[in-house]
Every structure is written in C-alpha cells, then in structure tokens.
Amino acid sequence: MSYKIGLDISGGDYAPEAIIMGAILAKKELKQDIVLIGVRDEIEKQLALHKGSAGEFNIVDAPEKINMGESPVSAVRRKKNSSIVVGMDLLKNKEIDAFVSCGNTGAVAGAATLRLGLIAGVERPGIALLLPSKTGLSLFIDVGANIDCKPMHLFQYGIMASVYYNLVLNKENPNVGLLNIGEEASKGLGVIKDLHKLFSASPLNFVGNVEAKEIFAGKCDCIVCDGFVGNVALKVAEGSVETVARFLMEAMKKGILGKLGLLFLLPNLKKFKRKLDYAEYGGAPLLGVDGVVIIGHGRSNALAVKNAVKVAVRELSRDVTKAINRRVNEICQDSRIRQILTV
Amino acid sequence: MSYKIGLDISGGDYAPEAIIMGAILAKKELKQDIVLIGVRDEIEKQLALHKGSAGEFNIVDAPEKINMGESPVSAVRRKKNSSIVVGMDLLKNKEIDAFVSCGNTGAVAGAATLRLGLIAGVERPGIALLLPSKTGLSLFIDVGANIDCKPMHLFQYGIMASVYYNLVLNKENPNVGLLNIGEEASKGLGVIKDLHKLFSASPLNFVGNVEAKEIFAGKCDCIVCDGFVGNVALKVAEGSVETVARFLMEAMKKGILGKLGLLFLLPNLKKFKRKLDYAEYGGAPLLGVDGVVIIGHGRSNALAVKNAVKVAVRELSRDVTKAINRRVNEICQDSRIRQILTV
Numbered sequence: 001m002s003y004k005i006g007l008d009i010s011g012g013d014y015a016p017e018a019i020i021m022g023a024i025l026a027k028k029e030l031k032q033d034i035v036l037i038g039v040r041d042e043i044e045k046q047l048a049l050h051k052g053s054a055g056e057f058n059i060v061d062a063p064e065k066i067n068m069g070e071s072p073v074s075a076v077r078r079k080k081n082s083s084i085v086v087g088m089d090l091l092k093n094k095e096i097d098a099f100v101s102c103g104n105t106g107a108v109a110g111a112a113t114l115r116l117g118l119i120a121g122v123e124r125p126g127i128a129l130l131l132p133s134k135t136g137l138s139l140f141i142d143v144g145a146n147i148d149c150k151p152m153h154l155f156q157y158g159i160m161a162s163v164y165y166n167l168v169l170n171k172e173n174p175n176v177g178l179l180n181i182g183e184e185a186s187k188g189l190g191v192i193k194d195l196h197k198l199f200s201a202s203p204l205n206f207v208g209n210v211e212a213k214e215i216f217a218g219k220c221d222c223i224v225c226d227g228f229v230g231n232v233a234l235k236v237a238e239g240s241v242e243t244v245a246r247f248l249m250e251a252m253k254k255g256i257l258g259k260l261g262l263l264f265l266l267p268n269l270k271k272f273k274r275k276l277d278y279a280e281y282g283g284a285p286l287l288g289v290d291g292v293v294i295i296g297h298g299r300s301n302a303l304a305v306k307n308a309v310k311v312a313v314r315e316l317s318r319d320v321t322k323a324i325n326r327r328v329n330e331i332c333q334d335s336r337i338r339q340i341l342t343v
Numbered sequence: 344m345s346y347k348i349g350l351d352i353s354g355g356d357y358a359p360e361a362i363i364m365g366a367i368l369a370k371k372e373l374k375q376d377i378v379l380i381g382v383r384d385e386i387e388k389q390l391a392l393h394k395g396s397a398g399e400f401n402i403v404d405a406p407e408k409i410n411m412g413e414s415p416v417s418a419v420r421r422k423k424n425s426s427i428v429v430g431m432d433l434l435k436n437k438e439i440d441a442f443v444s445c446g447n448t449g450a451v452a453g454a455a456t457l458r459l460g461l462i463a464g465v466e467r468p469g470i471a472l473l474l475p476s477k478t479g480l481s482l483f484i485d486v487g488a489n490i491d492c493k494p495m496h497l498f499q500y501g502i503m504a505s506v507y508y509n510l511v512l513n514k515e516n517p518n519v520g521l522l523n524i525g526e527e528a529s530k531g532l533g534v535i536k537d538l539h540k541l542f543s544a545s546p547l548n549f550v551g552n553v554e555a556k557e558i559f560a561g562k563c564d565c566i567v568c569d570g571f572v573g574n575v576a577l578k579v580a581e582g583s584v585e586t587v588a589r590f591l592m593e594a595m596k597k598g599i600l601g602k603l604g605l606l607f608l609l610p611n612l613k614k615f616k617r618k619l620d621y622a623e624y625g626g627a628p629l630l631g632v633d634g635v636v637i638i639g640h641g642r643s644n645a646l647a648v649k650n651a652v653k654v655a656v657r658e659l660s661r662d663v664t665k666a667i668n669r670r671v672n673e674i675c676q677d678s679r680i681r682q683i684l685t686v
Contacts, residue, residue: 134586144524181487181574212578216586229575231524232568235555236576237583243477243559244584244615251611261607268594268601272587 002032003316004058005309006096009038009046010065010083011103012305013298019102020046022305027056029306032313035096037062037083062086068298072106076114084108088115091291098312100283102296102305109145112289119321121329124153125288126227127295128161129234135218139165142227143234145286149226151194152341154178155202156328160287161222162204163327167318174221177210179229194340195224201336245269282307285315287324292316345375346659347401348652349439352381352389353408353426354446355648356641362445363389365648370399372649375656378439380405381426405429411641415449419457427451431458434634441655443626445639445648452488455632462664464672467496468631469570470638471504472577478561482508485570486577488629492569494537495684497521498545499671503630504565505547506670510661517564520553522572537683538567544679588612625650628658630667635659 007023009016016038023034024047036043040061047054064082066075076085087099088111101108105127113125126142141157142149158176165174176199180192192209199206210220212233225233248265252258282304283296292315296308315321331337350366352359359381366377367390379386383404390397407425409418419428430442431454444451448470456468469485484500485492501519508517519542523535542549553563555576568576591608595601625647626639635658639651658664674680 134589147524179575181490181571181578212575213582213585215579216582225575228524229572232522232555232572232576233579235524236558236579239556239559240580240583241587242556244587244612246477247615248608248611251614252607255607258607258611261604264595264598264601264604265591265608268591269587271594272590 001317003097003313004033004035004095005312006035006037006060006087006090006099007305007309008083008087008099008101008103009036009043010062011101011108012296012300013068014301015102016042016046017049018301019305020052021050021302022300022309023057024050024052025302025306026309027052030310030313032309033058034309035060035090037087037090039063039065060086060090066104066107068104070104070107072104072110075104075107076111084111085115088112088293091293092116097316098292098294100294100296100305100308100312102283102298102300102308105144105295105298108293108295109286112286112291112293116289116291116293118288119290119325119328121325121332122156122160122288124149124156125286126153126157126160127284128164128287129284131215133216133218137169138215138218138220139169139222140215140230140234141222141224141287142230143284144227144231147226147228147231149191151191151198152332154191154195154224154226155198156288156332158199158204158206158222158224159202159328159331160324161224163323164285164287164315164320165221167320167323168314169221171221173205175205175207176222176224177207177220179212179215179223179225179233180209181211197340198337201340202331202334204331241273245273282309282311285311285320287320290321292321344660346440346656347376347378347438348655349378349380349403349430349433349442350648350652351426351430351442351444351446352379352386353405354444354451355639355643356411357644358445359385359389360392361643361645362648363395364393364645365643365652366400367393367395368645368649369652370395373653373656375652376401377652378403378433380430380433382406382408403429403433409447409450411447413447413450415447415453418447418450419454427454428458431455431636434636435459440659441635441637443637443639443648443651443655445626445641445643445651448487448638448641451636451638452629455629455634455636459632459634459636461631462633462668462671464668464675465499465503465631467492467499468629469496469500469503470627471507471630472573472627474558476559476561480512481558481561481563482512482565483558483573483577484565484567484630485573486627487570487574490569490571490574492534494534494541495675497534497538497567497569498541499631499675501542501547501549501565501567502545502671502674503667504567506666507628507630507658507663508564510663510666511657512564514564516548518548518550519565519567520550520563522555522558522566522568522576523552524554540683541680544683545674545677547674584616588616625652625654628654628663630663633664635664
C-alpha cells in the first residue's frame with residue numbers, strides 16, 4: 001500500500017540538501033509518495049543537483065523557516081507559512097498521511113499539538129525514542145515533549161509505548177518500567193509513587209522501577225520518564241560517548257602501537273555512535289497527537305531521513321494511532337484506575 | 344595539622360577489607376589520626392591480615408550494619424549501633440573531625456541530617472560530585488540527596504558549590520550553571536525559571552543554563568540540578584561508558600588486527616573508567632550538613648578510600664563548613680533575594 005508522506009525540507013542541521021537526498025532514497029526504496037514541504041526554489045535546485053526529477057515529487061511551498069534555536073511556541077504562532085506549520089495543516093486536512101521533520105523538536109511537538117490536537121482521551125504527547133540495548137531495543141518515552149508531568153501523563157506514556165512496541169516491533173505484551181533512582185517501590189518522587197499504583201492496577205506488563213544505568217541493559221521494552229529527565233538522560237548519554245571517544249583517541253595517539261590500535265578503534269567507534277544516534281532508527285514518533293508525526297534527529301543525514309520515512313510508513317500500516325485511542329480509553333476508564341485517580 | 348577522621352568500615356561493596364587497606368594507606372601517606380568504626384572483630388582481623396598495627400588506630404565498635412539495598416530512613420532509625428549512626432554521633436560530639444563512608448548513600452545523607460543537623464540557614468543537604476571535563480573538573484550538585492527540590496534548595500546548592508570550589512579547588516569566583524534542557528532562560532520547569540531570577544540577583548558568577556551534553560565540556564565550574572535528575576545523569580553516564588566499552592571490546596575481538604588494537608584499547612578504557620569513577624576524586628562531600636561528611640563510591644577500593652580521607656582533610660583545612668554558613672546567610676538575607684522569594 002502506498003502512503004503520502006510529507007517531508008519537512010527546511011528542518012535539520014544539513015537541510016535542505018540531506019533531506020532532499022533522503023527523499024530521493026526513500027522514493028526509490030520505499031515506493032511511497034513523498035510530498036516535499038519547504039521553500040520551492042531550494043527544493044527544485046536541490047532536486048536538480050541530485051538528479052531527482054521534480055515530476056516524481058509533490059512540492060508544497062512553505063516560504064518561512066523555523067530555526068533550530070528559536071523559541072517553539074512563538075515561532076509556531078508567528079510563522080504560519082513555515083514548513084512545520086504547513087506540514088501539520090496538510091496532515092490535519094488529510095492531504096498527507098504522515099509528517100516527518102528533522103527540525104526544531106519543540107516546534108514540531110508544539111505545532112502538532114496545536115494543529116492536530118491529541119488523540120481523544122490522551123492528555124499529553126510524548127516523544128518515544130528507540131535506544132539500542134544489550135538484548136535488543138528499548139523504547140524510551142518522553143525525551144522532551146512534556147517537562148511538567150502529572151502521574152496520568154506518565155501512565156499514558158506507558159500505555160502508548162506498549163501499544164507501539166507491540167504493533168511496530170511485533171512483541172506480545174511488551175514490559176514497561178519506570179525510570180527511578182532506586183529499584184524499591186518506595187523510592188522517588190510522590191508522582192512516581194502514585195504511578196506505581198496506577199501501573200500495578202492496569203493490565204500492562206509492569207516490571208516496576210528501572211535504574212538509569214539499566215537503560216542500556218535491555219531489561220525493559222518500554223521505559224517511562226518525564227521529558228525533562230528523559231532529555232537530560234539522552235544528552236548525557238551522547239555527551240559521555242563523545243567524551244570517552246575523545247579520551248581514547250587522544251590516549252592512543254601517543255605511541256606508535258597505540259596509533260596502530262587506533263586504526264581498528266575508529267571505525268568501531270563510528271559504528272557505535274551511529275548505533276546510539278536515533279537517526280539510525282529513523283527518528284522518534286511523537287505519540288499521542290492525532291496523526292503520524294516523526295521527529296528526526298537534527299543531525300540526520302540522507303540515510304536517516306529515509307529511515308524516518310520508513311518508520312512513518314510502518315506506524316501507518318499498523319494503524320498505531322487508532323490502537324492507542326482504543327487502548328488508552330479502555331484502560332483509563334476502567335473503574336479500578338478511576339478509583340486510584342480520585343483518591 | 345592533624346585531624347581525627349572517622350572511617351566507616353562496614354560500608355561499601357568491598358568492605359571491610361578495602362576500607363581497612365585504605366585506612367592503612369591513608370595513615371601512612373596523610374599522617375592523620377584514623378578512627379575505625381565498625382565490627383571490632385572484623386577490624387582486628389583485617390588489620391592483622393594487612394599488617395596494620397591495631398595500636399596505630401582508634402577503634403570504635405559498631406556491631407550493626409546498614410546494607411547497600413536497605414531503606415535508608417528506617418535503617419537509620421532502627422540501627423542505632425550501625426557504623427553510620429555511631430560515626431555521625433562521634434562527629435556530633437566532636438570526638439572525630441570528619442566522617443567518611445562508602446556505604447548506603449541514602450543512609451549516610453539521612454543520618455547526617457538527623458544527627459548533625461544542617462548548617463544554620465541551609466535548607467537541604469546536597470551531594471557534590473567532582474566530574475572530569477575537557478578542561479578540568481566540574482562540581483555537580485545534587486546527585487541524590489534531595490529529590491524534591493524547591494528553588495531555594497537549588498539556589499543554595501549553587502552557593503555551597505561555589506564556596507567549595509573556591510576554597511578546595513582554589514579558584515576565585517568560580518562560575519555556576521543550571522542544568523536545563525535548553526540554553527534559553529525561558530526553557531524548563533517553573534522551578535528553574537524562578538531560579539534564574541534568584542541567581543541573577545545574587546553575587547554569584549552565574550552563567551545561566553547548561554545543557555546536559557555540556558556537563559563534560561568544562562563550560563561550568565559548578566553545575567546545579569535536583570537530586571533526581573543528577574542521579575539519573577550520573578547513572579546514565581556510567582551506563583553509557585560501560586555500553587561503549589563492551590561494544591568496542593566485542594567488535595574488536597573479531598579479527599586478529601582488532602585483537603591487536605584491543606591490547607592498546609583496554610588499558611586506556613580502564614583509565615577512562617577510573618577517571619569517571621568518583622572514587623578517584625576521593626568521594627563526594629555532603630554539603631549543607633553541620634560537619635564534614637564524605638560519601639565514597641560503593642565500589643571504592645583502597646586507593647579510593649585513601650583519597651576520600653584526603654578530601655575530608657582538605658575540606659577541614661579550608662574550614663568549608665564555616666564559610667558555607669557565612670556565605671549562605673549573607674546571600675539569602677540580602678533584601679533583593681528576599682524580595683524575589685516573597686513574590
């Protein structure tokens with residue numbers, strides 16, 4: 001089946017070039033309709049440069065750009081003709097089936113919430129990121145959409161992640177853990193104590209607390225935390241990998257034998273960095289908004305853009321949005337859950 | 344000058360052996376009076392084993408042990424004869440000048456707060472951890488003592504860290520940054536917005552927000568965050584370094600040349616892990632309690648224990664507790680700060 005995937009040409013550190021190259025790759029490999037959304041001149045120039053034929057793509061002109069550092073809320077309000085806002089409107093009007101952007105994360109999440117609205121029953125959107133672990137992949141939610149979480153938001157993150165993991169990663173009854181600073185149920189903030197009650201009363205496969213050092217251990221399929229903590233965790237992971245890489249390279253440069261070792265280290269370090277980079281997994285779905293929205297890493301290259309389109313297609317083909325709607329309402333309207341919430 | 348340093352013999356993954364070996368090292372190298380606090384039989388047996396003479400040390404019998412996984416609050420209340428509680432009482436009664444423990448962090452922080460009380464004017468204690476950065480050392484506070492922070496707590500962490508950095512690391516007017524998920528002042532939780540006002544009105548050398556990926560970049564001398572976020576950040580850093588190390592070792596094992604490279608990689612990886620490990624910096628001071636308390640890493644070996652004693656001696660010789668008391672009250676009673684707090 002073929003979908004119409006809208007692609008933000010103006011967002012990302014290597015836009016527009018890497019995005020257009022990714023669109024050409026995606027078109028060739030995935031056989032989907034790609035709608036290029038951005039400054040028309042730039043799109044046509046890049047298509048010509050990279051031997052993409054303009055006839056193969058739909059182009060929607062969006063003359064304004066939201067920059068990476070811009071304040072999301074005001075940018076979304078002011079720049080109605082930006083690729084991000086135009087893309088969301090196309091999605092809302094069903095002129096495209098999904099929207100993929102490697103631009104300003106806050107602006108994408110904000111515009112999606114404002115323009116598409118949330119899935120009925122969902123209280124907050126969350127960015128779900130696939131991370132490589134020892135044993136497979138962990139879905140980590142939220143990594144930055146919502147920094148002021150109530151127990152209900154985090155509870156729904158668990159439900160949404162579990163639906164996504166089940167349908168997209170094909171695993172029956174994936175387990176769900178709560179990021180905490182200790183494994184005992186009693187540890188952590190009040191919010192987290194309330195959450196334990198909610199998860200324990202739900203039909204989810206809840207495994208309790210996960211310590212941060214376990215994120216990469218593959219103990220959990222889905223790991224839930226608030227967007228502030230999730231964003232810090234993600235950035236610390238990136239920062240420490242860069243730090244260890246720099247340290248090793250400097251240390252090994254010092255002797256001839258070390259330099260020789262470096263020859264074998266460098267490609268492996270690169271491979272690892274790609275493994276951590278969420279671009280490799282094709283970007284992170286913004287779960288909870290009423291439509292398929294994929295947020296790619298700002299540093300996405302053409303391959304990552306193509307993979308992000310692939311993630312969008314997979315999410316569409318499994319009808320994740322509808323399944324989330326059903327599951328969230330089924331669980332949150334259960335009398336036991338409602339009772340906990342009213343205490 | 345010689346101080347009396349109390350050492351918890353029962354706390355830590357390699358206790359009592361590594362702790363006793365550390366005590367012998369510290370005694371030899373630092374020429375301080377070391378008071379060994381723990382199960383008398385074990386202490387005497389270990390001293391004999393490692394050729395330490397019992398006559399060189401004071402021994403205080405503390406027959407109970409608080410385990411690493413135990414719930415801190417109830418353990419401190421129940422086990423009055425544990426090394427941690429006995430050590431705090433010795434410190435309170437000025438029979439020792441400082442207390443060093445590699446045991447249950449929560450129990451050490453809890454017992455210190457209950458038994459010693461806080462420095463007058465300080466509202467919450469914070470664990471300050473020295474981390475290696477590109478350009479030197481960053482002091483990261485709080486990494487787990489206080490997980491439910493009000494703006495005043497975080498503000499005082501900034502003041503205390505700045506006093507410590509100034510006196511112990513000998514830097515005039517060290518700068519202070521706030522861990523946040525973006526560099527703009529507007530980003531982040533409400534708590535953090537209030538904090539910006541407090542820091543900006545204070546005489547501290549405040550540099551605004553620091554993103555988590557900058558923790559290792561050495562942009563800031565002192566980095567402030569709440570204990571939940573700080574603890575997650577620390578554990579993620581440990582976890583990602585372990586993950587990259589494991590990945591590199593497995594990848595490089597695959598070819599003969601890779602194996603050769605591994606010979607040079609392994610010692611450097613070890614070196615790096617030690618660099619990250621806070622045991623190397625001799626443990627983390629618990630700032631804000633009315634006495635010098637140093638929390639060593641659970642995995643501390645003898646060298647780390649010796650270094651923890653060294654950190655205690657340095658903190659004592661610079662009279663950090665008194666300086667914190669002076670500085671916190673001077674700043675927090677300033678009319679501009681009080682005005683912000685009452686709004």
